[in-house]
Amino acid sequence: MNVKKQEVLDLLWNEPYKIGHWVGFTDLTGLHNEWLRSFLYAEDDQTLLAHRGSYKTTDLSLFLAIHSVIQPNENIIFFRKTDDDVTEVLNQSKKILSTGVMQQIVRTLYDTDLDLLKANNSEIHTNLCTSAKGVSQVLGLGIGTSITGKHADIVVTDDIVNLKDRISRAERERTKIQYMELQNIKNRNGRFINTGTPWHKEDAISIMPNVMRYDCYSTGLIGRDKLEELRQSMSDSLFAANYELKHIADKDAMFKEPKFTSDVSLIYGGLAHIDAAYDGADGTAFTILNRLKDGRIIGFGKRWDKHVDDCLVQVGMYHKELRAGSISCEKNADKGYLAKELISLGYRVKPYSESMNKFIKISTYLRKNWKDIIWLEGTDPEYINEILDYNEYAEHDDSPDSAASLLRKMEGGAKYNPVKGGV
Template sequence: MNEKKKQYLTLIKNDPVNFGNLVGFNDLVDIHNEWLKSFLFVNEDQTLLAHRGSYKTTTLAVAIALLMILFPNKNLIFLRKTDTDVVEIIVQVAKILKSDYFQTLAKVLYGVDLILLKETTTEIDTNLKSSSRGTSQLLGMGIYASLTGKHADIVITDDIVNIKDRVSKAERERTKLQYQELQNVKNRGGRFINTGTPWHRDDAISKMPNVQRFDCHQTGLITDDQLQKLRDAMVPSLFAANYELKHIADADSMFTNPTVDDGANTEQIYDGIGQLDAAFGGADGTAYTVIKERDDTLYVYGKLWPGKHVDDCLSEISKHHANFRAGTMHLELNADKGYVAKKVEAMSIPTNTYHEKENKFIKISTYLRSNWSKIIFIKGTDPDYINEILDYTENAEHDDAPDSLATAIRAISNANKLQSFDISEFGFR
């Protein structure tokens, strides 16, 4: 192997993102480099879920072009929701292949000029292929096109689930059925590359294997200020699906458009109180809240551990409590007869215990809903905590986060009533 060929192959192996940058995709950064390496070299089926604006489809287009050069005898089928959706990606891949940089890459690796023998809005074939198969290297299709007789070594799906799958059970079932049919398209020894965004708990993405999630809080590709503007511009369910890769309800939701701080007000939560809604196994989660009222604004930090026993959360809770300089922890006695209170007190955190007598739905409706517009969630608040609140209805499956926050607001409200007590009302002067 000559030295130049070795250099190019080493670059593809370690830093394939450079090829994306060279053809004009300058927004591709380190995280996209990892995605590219996964698309190119992982042999197992994979599913990459990433938020809107993460350049996942752009990364996929670069990966497809590299796959066609590195493995010219493999057949690729690329599927999106509709035939129209496919066109832009096939055209983009063709432009990448015709770029000077990819032409040079093919020349270095194979010693020939790269020629597109077939270039339509649905197919691309090049002169690099030596296989006797009559099918093109790349075939693009809408998810509902006929799959009869189609076969591929690499089956790629991109955004085959969309908002239609969220609102229509019939659409979800139709997409799932077609995705299952794709199993017959994949050649023996082949693999799937799935990318997209989840829209419903029971959509086709729920059937996809080896899922990796990259939400807006992980990638660092969107600033906190931009995220807040996006929150304000759309309903919570849409923001959660598009940017946090979460499913929340909206038809019967009591809460909309939360305000999440950019980090400027973190100190405002210092010297507040805590509330712990403990779980002891099963499907319920442990929810923890810190809250501080200042100038008719409620600053809130929340953390949710879905399906996790409270004992497994106490160490982390202790650290959060100290970090936010929180004081008394409010704890319900009904379920555990003081078990958690003793554990919390052992961590040198003062407790205030109570027996819960109020209906949970009424408590959440009364205290949380009436104060919702006053709440600012400080930076770092768990998105799962916020989303469980946004998902809350009287018949919600899980309600640990809204219950914890409503209880914390009630505790503040009761404390304010005590502070405003006027002894003169009873005739004392």
């Protein structure tokens, strides 16, 4: 074996993270080298839990690329929460394989050029594979995709637990079932690689094997000042889960364990509210609520980090789809601008002047009715999460403010008012 080939083999075995440096991921450290080596060479199932912003997914994209070169006849099926999430990682792996660094490594090891025979949003396959299996070296799928007939030497899951699993028990159970079904596609002598961040003590991560935890204090990747900034921007329980990798009871939480339904028809005839953002860090929140005769309140919410003008098309789509009635909006800050805009679009609008303290309003109306609210499953996770994280000092409160304002309106005797025309 020539010296140059041995040097490449030594690099791949001892310091594969240097390839990350050469292709642009200069923040990777010796810790990432440990993770990458375990992905490439470990024989047992493993679960790597690391805090947000730890570059674990970057490490995975390097693994998918390097493994396709050093073990070209082994196939990987890679799962994330959705197909769109998969695309992000596979595109990064394709870019790595297309770099001059990887081309040079392949020429040195195999005395040939590297060709990507398949390189799309869900598959990677190179000319290095000589297996007769007839499957791509890397196949990416959303966790909910049918896996009938599929098999893999390595099954990789990355962030299949996310914000939805924090807010919804049904989503947690669904993800657990989907994860357990993956056991059937691992080939004999195959293995699992799981990576992610826990969101809830009963989520799918709780059933994953051989867990290694790397919290925000042990990695040294986030400075003390930045950690304090992050801590101040979210609830204690959310910071503990995402950065300290532990679950604590949020003793001060007003809102816990939201309930959900898939029966969209229950919200028909409800009233709507917009909490508008114009500039700064605020978001635009849109809420529809319908109180049923049995006392239940069916809710739907969406939240955007956008100026309200940029949200009105989507507001119109949801308003029409869910057959909502009149829309309430505050007129203090914008001197009635939004109300006039909505009227011009054909809505029945109920503008109002706000004089009530926001914390009192939320802790009175939303807290009192929380146990009776059942949210449509199509509600934004970000909308619900903002409610779950709300306290008097919360940085963001657009969603709970919108819901509380509409509940106050409904208690004042507001009835269904149809729109004048379509939007």
